[in-house]
Amino acid sequence: MRQLQSVDNHSFKTFAYAASLYLKTRDKYSFNFEANNDSIHKYLPKIQENNKNYSMLFDIHILLGNTYKRRGQMKAALDNYLKAENYALIINDVERIVKIKGNVALVYQGIRQLDNALNQIITTYKIVENNKVRLGKKYNSRKFQTLLNTSAIYNSLLQDNNKNLQYGDSSIHCLNKILSDKDLKLSKFKYGQVYRNLATAYSLKKEYAQAEPFFQKSIEYFSEINAQADLYNAFYNTGVNYLEMNNLHKSKDAFQEVLRIKQDTLLDPNYVNAHKYLSEIYVQQNNKDSASYYFTKHQKILEQATKEQQLEYEKIFSADETYQLKKKIDSLEKVNSENKNMIIVSLILLIAIIVTSTIIIYKNVKEKRNAKSRLRQLLDIPKEIEKETNNQKLVIKDEHHAEVIEGLIKIEKKLFFLKEEFNLYTTAKKIGTNTTYLSKIIREHKKMTFSEYSNDLKIKYIVEKLKTDKTVRAYTTQAIGEIGGYKNAKSFTRIFKKYTGITPFQFIDKIETELEKLN
Template sequence: MPKQLSILFLTIFNLTVCFSQTNKYSSIELENFKSKFYLNRKIGIDSSLYYMDKLSQSDNISYKTFAYAAIEYLKTREKQPVDINYYKNTIQSSLLNIPETKQNYSMLFDIYILLGNTNKRRNLIKPALDHYLKAENYALQSDDVERIIKIKGNIALIYQDMDELEKALLKGKETLALLEEKKQVLGNKYLTQKYKTELNLGAIYTTLYKKDTLNHKFIDSALTHYNKLLKNKDLNNEDYYTARIYYSLGTAYSLKKEYGNANMYLDKSLTLFKKVNSLSYLYKANYNSGYNHFMSNDYDKAKKHFLHALNLKKDTLLDYNYINTLNYLSKIYSQQKKIDSANYFLNSFLKAYSKMSTKERQQFKEAYKIDKETDFKKKIHKLNKQTYLYTLLISILVLTLIVAGIFIIKNKREKNKAKSKLDELLAKHSNSEYNLNTSNRIKINDEQHQQIIDGLFKIEKNHYYLKEDFNLYNAAKKIGTNTTYLSNVIKKYKKMSFNDYTNELRIDYIAKLLTNDKKIRSYTTQAIAEIAGYKNAKSFTRIFKKYTGITPYQFIEKINKEL
């Protein structure tokens, strides 16, 4: 019996604890917890999640379901890990237990709009629209003007995402008309909704113009809505709101290809977005500025903005702007002949592009008007080929300059040498009393060597070296010695070979003759060659140039000019 009483006591205690835990919040507390969700940007995500967690512990099924929907939305928006199946099943089962009575319409509206927002964040457009339409139904049934206007704006945006722009425009106009009709009822909330609606309508008209750039009424209507917002200080009384208007104006002018106006407004938006630390819009505005400068061929400024955009891209989720930023940077660096950087960004682009699904690739090509037949791998090959050709061209150019430089220096030295030698020859032979550096001036102690030197003197004096049959053997025979002795003596005392000795005597002779005899200068090269002891003009010309640096013809030409 005591054991049974103990079990009964524990059961009652547990039920009491459970009851007290699930029913400890009053309706005022529950509503206060719920309000913390709408303050999430002010109090911080962690604080909002904390209050939503407390709200999820309530035994009130409506607030509990709202809490689950709010947690799922916040985690999705902040890219935090979230168990999608758990929240989906929990929320769906909970919704079945909420009676569809008038007192629950407002809560059901709030839950379904959260579900729609979550699906939209996940790019699940059709499920998002279904939830928004259910939310609209509850707003209409409860005749809640504020909620009706809010959901119509959301539906307009979702139709825009679905590319059903006429429906989006219709919803936007309905919202604007309702706003003006219920202006007094809305009170202070009128301005906020007015701002959002005008901005949304401008965005819809902008998208319509993207589809039909020949219809300028669309872009003019967009600019009308944006300028209306800009002029009304009550509608842009905060830096963030004003920045959004500048950004929208910049985007519109960019579509009109008025890049000067576009950059002016985008620069203003960047200043304000930086001030309020709106990273997402800083990223988008930098991308748009980069695009405008690229289209204006201002590649340095384009590169600066594109690189800023990449630095602001902190998450790993791919988006079209990020992928196309890589594409544009590869083009810019390629244009600037910075091939390594061009290759880096093109490879990064291809890597990101390869992660896209077939449908996303098609949408990307259409969104950025990329040729469907573009083969990006060919671009890599082309850049690599450009790198190779550029390097080869530079190498060839440098090598050519080096060779040309060597040739010029060598040629200049040869010309200076030839000129010096020619001047020396002219000076030497212009004197009619010219005497060779004759052998009799050499005094040698060796009697046999002296005899050979004296014999060479006679050969030089009698011009025996001019004879066609003059050679080492005949010269030795004439002097009365042998070829070995003669060759050694010439090498020792003349510092040259017998052939060089013979050629020097002949060239010296003919140079003097040409200098002093005008008649000889009129002879043919062959005739002059024969006078000098050579059989043909070709060998004579070659030897003459070797010793003087110029041809016989050039030598004669110079003498005729100077004498």
């Protein structure tokens, strides 16, 4: 790929940079992501869109989509996947169409747009079934992957709406289709995936006894091929399932396996929760020492996670649950007559912790209030722009005048201003007026030209995204600009600063600084 980066052909050069970016991201290399990404954006626009290059453009965008997905930047991943899908459709390459639609469905699932994910994967399955001959040897692998992904999306739908058990039944139906199809010739890893999804479906339906043997089968297959990451998740879910069945002994064994498998230092919710569950199990078994050990370990991990900002804390930590668990552990101490001295020491320490914690909490609350105030001031930057617009007195002159005003409101609500074809001519045509009349109305009611109006809408939209979406705040200036339809990073930065008074990265830095203080 390094050699390919030095050739004169823009297609090969861009592909080489995209492939290198993906490989380094996948294998967790330490490298300058921005520099690599800038090289891609430098050469990608130079590739002519024609029959000769469509396949290469597909490969470039699917590599970029895979890269962004692994980096957790789902919006950028989806944008690249959709571009890749467009090229696949142009050249009518069924294999590529099926591949990219599957990826698009998984991204929709990752950002919890599950209806979109389901529609996409159902369409993918229809394409697979209607193109068995064209897919040839790849038909079986594509059919398997599509059915497996469909079951996973149904499981996610059931997770979000646990009353609609039909989602679970649909997931099970997809998986049984796989198991009953002798032509698929599943590997041990694929069997493990199927049984894991079956177990998950039954567990989400709260049919825990039905789920248990499928969890065990998935563990057997993943163990045979030493698939550690899948084994780690399988043991965790098995532990939760046994806990729901009130089988404390087997649940404890499963969570112990989770901690045994965990070797890396990266924290995740399963690892954190395994300690909490073990503490709860030992409380129910009246084992004070082990309950205290895992409770303390759980608290230390949370402190570490807070410092490193590696977890979504609200998903794994509840102050009320922790307080209740602490109370249960304390009650075990009180009934243990052999440890009266330890009880006194523990109470003193607890009081000291409470007093210290109260002081720290008071300081944190005070600092958070100050930080919230500073953050509010920062996030109100675009409000001055809005005040100027909102304070204009709206005077409707005639019926057509009213239709044009209503048309502008619809364009703003439907985010038409983000589309590439958004300009004075297309906007006037869409509303049903001419460019001269539209310009006049915008000057009267918005006190700005159409160009200023366009930038006003786009910058407001981008500012809102930066305020509410931490993923967007991790984008490059180029990528942030593209959200609002700006193709040139320098031009976007200049316009952003004109409207807000600061550059995009200065805006992001201030938001992140204040949010860190709030955490």
